[in-house]
Amino acid sequence: MARRVLLLVVTEFLAASCNSAVAAGCGAGWGFAPNTSSCIECGAGTWSPEGSTQCIRCIPGTWSSIQGATDQEACQACPRGTFSSQHGSPVQASCQGCPPGRWGAAEGLASASECTACAHGTWSSVEGGSSSEVCTPCGKGTWNGVGGASSATACVPCSPGTWNDHSGSPNQGSCTQCRRGTWSDKVGAKSEDTCVECGVGMYQPALGQANRSVCIRCAPGNFSAASGASACARCPPGTWSGDFSATECNLCPAGRWSQPGSERQNQCTPCHGDHDCFDSADKSVQIVMEMQNLDVAAMSADEHERLRAEYVELFAEACDVNATHTVDVTGMPATVTLGMDGVVIAWVLSLEDITANELAARLYSASFRKQVHNATADILGTLGDVYMTTVTMEPRPFQPLTTTTIVTTVTTVTTTAPPAPPTTKAQTMTTIEEPLPTDQPGNGNGQGSGNGQGNGNGQGNGNGQGNGNGQGNGN
Secondary structure, three states, X not given: OHHHHHHHHHHHHHXXXXXXXXXXXXXXXXXXXXXXXXXXXXXXXXXXXXXXOOOEEOOOOEEOOOOOEOOHHHOEEOOOOEEOOOOOOOXXXXXXXXXXXXXXXXXXXXXXXHOEEOOOOEEOOOOOEOOHHXXXXXOOOEEOXXXXXXXXXXXXXXXXXXXXXXXXXXXXXXXXXXXXXXXXXXXXXXXXXXXXXXXXXEEOOOOOOOOHHHOEEOOOOEEOOXXXXXXXXXXXXXXXXXXXXXOOOEEOOOOEEOOOOOOOHHHOEEOOOOOOXXXXXXXXXXXXXXXXXXXXXXXXXXXXXXXXXXXXXXXXXXXXXXXXXXXXXXXXXXXXXXXXXXXXXXXXXXXXXXXXXXXXXXXXXXXXXXXXXXXXXXXXHHHOOOEEEEEXXXXXXXXXXXXXXEEEXXXXXXXXXXOOOOEEEEEEEEEEEOOOOOOOOOOOOOOOEEOOOOEOOOEEEEOOOOEOXXXXXXX
């Protein structure tokens, strides 16, 4: 009997203890077994605080091999360059390396997408990279517009007609088009040197061309003395050319002159007066020289001044005159006008003992072209491959550009009391005007009309004189 009572007491005690456990939960590092109210030790990859009824799993990006862990600090973060999407991982092996094309700089990444993708223009075959240093830039001559590339095959070669001298280029726009006057059939070109210039006597007006067939022959009346031309120049005054692919134009015979772009020798017509082809006793000539790749905006003030002075000396030497005889468009002596577009304009005044034909032979010669090229290169150095595309000369009287002052009146009325009288302000604006066309020499068989001279078997009408087998009548 006494034994039975003792068993009952023990049974009631255990029941009371069990009820107490249900109410209070388990101790730290313990939790209920599934579908029971029995406390069991938390396994690896889980933990629980005091009084918890469940073991809590380590979050993705972490792991724990500790059994009976009592706080979250037991869950260790996956190291840099790895990730884990597993809940409650019991081993570090669940941390996988970031895939090729990605890298992870932070610990505890929970998915592959949290690994940073290599930037456009780069790629990586490394698994488990922990910094962007694993990303290799695409080489010169290529580009890559996709992030997270895992192999060099993602780097796309620049197409023919383009080139790229930079590594790590992120888009096709990084491939520079071959300039006008050139072409290239090379895939993945790494420098502009692969762009081949069209030959002399030819031109090519478009960017990024991919084969030699785009080079076009200069038509009669035109020429190209330098390779890589984007356009052919018209034969200058006093010359002609009847051939395709001309590299220079033929000089008119002594005492004859032609208009720009002449295609036949019979377009060289007799000059008037003493046959020196100058328009008046005051022998003057306008010289216009066009320079290719001359970046005037990039020049310093000193370079600008030195270049103009050098051109003055070249013109004066060719014309057998003192440098002071060379003036700019306003009449300023010993200088030239240098435009932002690379066009040089000068007048040479009071020429003596030289005909227009002789001067044309000097200015249009290959030796003069070389002198200009060398002088420009000596001053500008690394500013680019600057060269003269064409020079023209036109015998005619000099007229400087003039300035005109325009005065406008602005009237302001004040309406506050007492009324103030109107005030008047004068505003002044100064402009430069081109001179009106001057009378030109008459050449050829035809009629002249307007503000010029008539020439040929007929009459010229206007403010000038007719020359040839007829007479000019007018004022």
